[in-house]
Amino acid sequence: RRIELKGDVKDEIYELAQTFDNMFKRLESSFDKERQFTSDASHELRTPISVIIAEAEYGLSQQKKPAKLVSSMQNILQQGKKMSQLIANLLLLSRVDNAKERMLFEKVDFSELTKFVQEEMRLEAEKKSIEIETFIEPDLFIKADQTSLMRILINLISNAIKYGKVNGWIKISVYKQERYVVGSIEDNGIGIAMENLPKIWNRFYQVNTARSAGDEHGTGLGLAMVKWMIEYHGGTIAVDSNLGRGSTFVFRLPIEPEPCVKQ
Ligand code: ADP
Numbered sequence: 001r002r003i004e005l006k007g008d009v010k011d012e013i014y015e016l017a018q019t020f021d022n023m024f025k026r027l028e029s030s031f032d033k034e035r036q037f038t039s040d041a042s043h044e045l046r047t048p049i050s051v052i053i054a055e056a057e058y059g060l061s062q063q064k065k066p067a068k069l070v071s072s073m074q075n076i077l078q079q080g081k082k083m084s085q086l087i088a089n090l091l092l093l094s095r096v097d098n099a100k101e102r103m104l105f106e107k108v109d110f111s112e113l114t115k116f117v118q119e120e121m122r123l124e125a126e127k128k129s130i131e132i133e134t135f136i137e138p139d140l141f142i143k144a145d146q147t148s149l150m151r152i153l154i155n156l157i158s159n160a161i162k163y164g165k166v167n168g169w170i171k172i173s174v175y176k177q178e179r180y181v182v183g184s185i186e187d188n189g190i191g192i193a194m195e196n197l198p199k200i201w202n203r204f205y206q207v208n209t210a211r212s213a214g215d216e217h218g219t220g221l222g223l224a225m226v227k228w229m230i231e232y233h234g235g236t237i238a239v240d241s242n243l244g245r246g247s248t249f250v251f252r253l254p255i256e257p258e259p260c261v262k263q
Contacts, residue, residue, distance in 0.1 A: 039094035042087045049087060053080040089221045103145035103232065105257070110140040110149065110181050114174050117153040124158065128166050132157075135173040140181050142255050148229040149253075155222040156185040156249050163247070164189035180235070180252040188246035197239060201227045226251075233257050 056077040160170045171186040204220040234257040241247035
C-alpha cells in the first residue's frame with residue numbers, strides 16, 4: 001500500500017534530497033581539487049628533491065670530508081630517497097585517480113601472472129627466510145588491465161613479506177569461483193588490531209610506523225591504490241587479521257567485467 005505523504009512532509013523530503021545533492025556536488029568538486037593539488041605539488045617537488053639527492057651523493061663521493069659530516073650527509077641522502085619514493089607514489093596515485101593513465105582491458109592469464117610475480121618476490125622473501133607456498137589454479141583467463149593486476153599482487157605480497165615474521169610463511173592462492181577469480185594472500189606475520197582494520201585502506205595510513213622502521217617502511221599508499229584498482233575492475237577486497245598471528249587479504253575480480261565499471 002502506498003503511503004500518502006502530506007504536502008509539507010513532501011516538501012521537506014524534497015529539500016533534504018536537494019541538500020544531499022548539493023553536498024555530493026561540493027564533495028566531488030573538492031575531491032577534484034585535491035587530486036589536482038596532489039598532482040601539481042608532486043610535480044613541483046620532484047626537481048628540488050632530485051637536486052638534494054644528487055648533492056648528497058656528490059658530497060659523499062668526495063675523498064676529503066670531515067667524519068662528522070658523513071653521517072649527516074648519509075641521513076640527508078636516505079631521507080631524500082624516501083621523499084622521492086613518496087612523491088613518485090603520490091604522482092602515481094593522482095594519475096590513477098584521474099584515470100589518465102589509460103587502463104587497457106585485455107585477456108590476461110592470471111595464473112601465469114601470479115606465478116611470475118611470486119617468482120620475482122621470492123628473493124625478497126628469502127632475505128627474511130620466509131617460505132612462499134602457492135596454490136595456483138591453471139588457465140585462469142580474465143579480462144583486465146595487466147599492469148594493475150601486477151601492482152595489486154606486488155603490493156599485497158610485498159606487504160606480507162614486510163609485515164611477515166622472520167622464518168615465517170606466506171600462502172598465495174588463486175582460483176575460480178563462479179564468475180570471479182579469487183586471490184588470497186595469507187601471512188603469519190605481525191597482524192593488524194581489529195580497531196585499525198578499517199583504516200588500512202586510507203591513504204597515508206600506517207598502523208605503527210615504529211614497527212616497520214628503517215629503510216623498508218613504506219608510504220601508506222599501497223593498499224589505497226590496491227583497493228582503487230580492484231574496484232575499478234568491478235571487484236572487491238577484504239581482510240581478516242589477528243594481531244600477532246597474521247593477516248589474510250582476499251580479493252575477487254570479475255572474469256568478464258562490465259565495460260567502464262568506474263570512471
Ligand atoms: P605501507 O606503505 O605502510 O605498507 P599500505 O597502504 O600498503 O602502506 O599498508 C597500510 C598499513 O597496513 C601498513 O602500514 C601496515 O601497518 C598495515 N598492513 C598492510 N599489510 C599488512 C600485513 N600483511 N600484515 C600486517 N599489517 C599490514
